[in-house]
Amino acid sequence: MSNDIRIVVLPKDKWKGTPIPLVIKSDSYYDFEIAPLDQDGCTVKIVQKLSGQKIVHTPEEYDFPDGLYADHWENAEAYGIVGEDGHLLACIEVCPEEWSNRLMVTELWVCDELQGKGLGKRLMDKAKEIAVKQDRRAIILETQSCNTHAIGFYLHQGFELIGFDTCCYTNNDIGRREVRINLGFFFHREGRRN
Numbered sequence: 001m002s003n004d005i006r007i008v009v010l011p012k013d014k015w016k017g018t019p020i021p022l023v024i025k026s027d028s029y030y031d032f033e034i035a036p037l038d039q040d041g042c043t044v045k046i047v048q049k050l051s052g053q054k055i056v057h058t059p060e061e062y063d064f065p066d067g068l069y070a071d072h073w074e075n076a077e078a079y080g081i082v083g084e085d086g087h088l089l090a091c092i093e094v095c096p097e098e099w100s101n102r103l104m105v106t107e108l109w110v111c112d113e114l115q116g117k118g119l120g121k122r123l124m125d126k127a128k129e130i131a132v133k134q135d136r137r138a139i140i141l142e143t144q145s146c147n148t149h150a151i152g153f154y155l156h157q158g159f160e161l162i163g164f165d166t167c168c169y170t171n172n173d174i175g176r177r178e179v180r181i182n183l184g185f186f187f188h189r190e191g192r193r194n
Contacts, residue, residue: 016069
């Protein structure tokens with residue numbers, strides 16, 4: 001079924017500002033155990049745990065909800081799947097980070113009805129195709145420690161942990177179970193996949 005669905009360019013002049021209704025629902029999260037940094041170093045342990053109650057984060061929680069072509073992504077490109085009624089059903093937005101020669105995935109979303117049909121993979125393949133065409137050394141993205149389904153998807157797509165930020169969203173991100181996790185996919189890396 002997903003092969004019949006076409007991924008199309010979402011032109012900036014038409015789609016700028018289109019809200020992306022990203023809702024995170026999870027019954028697990030990645031917990032961070034971090035020993036203080038001292039002259040001997042530190043240890044970081046990241047462990048997936050069951051939450052005991054459903055974790056839900058909606059766009060209404062944030063002063064800065066997701067949307068296509070935000071002003072700070074000056075050279076963004078968006079691609080997606082549009083329904084017969086003209087509504088957005090899935091999308092990916094990418095933006096070059098010129099100084100580091102990486103391509104950033106700024107948005108990736110598939111509506112609930114189409115999840116599990118391979119569209120996320122097809123959209124991510126589009127990002128990989130763009131990165132190769134632009135001769136980027138890596139693709140990077142941000143997700144949250146409570147978004148375990150997305151993390152699993154990204155790991156399956158060949159991404160790996162490249163960093164995290166324990167106070168990106170609030171001063172209690174670990175307690176809220178919403179730590180920023182940065183993942184990367186590398187091209188032509190010594191000792192790694194090509």
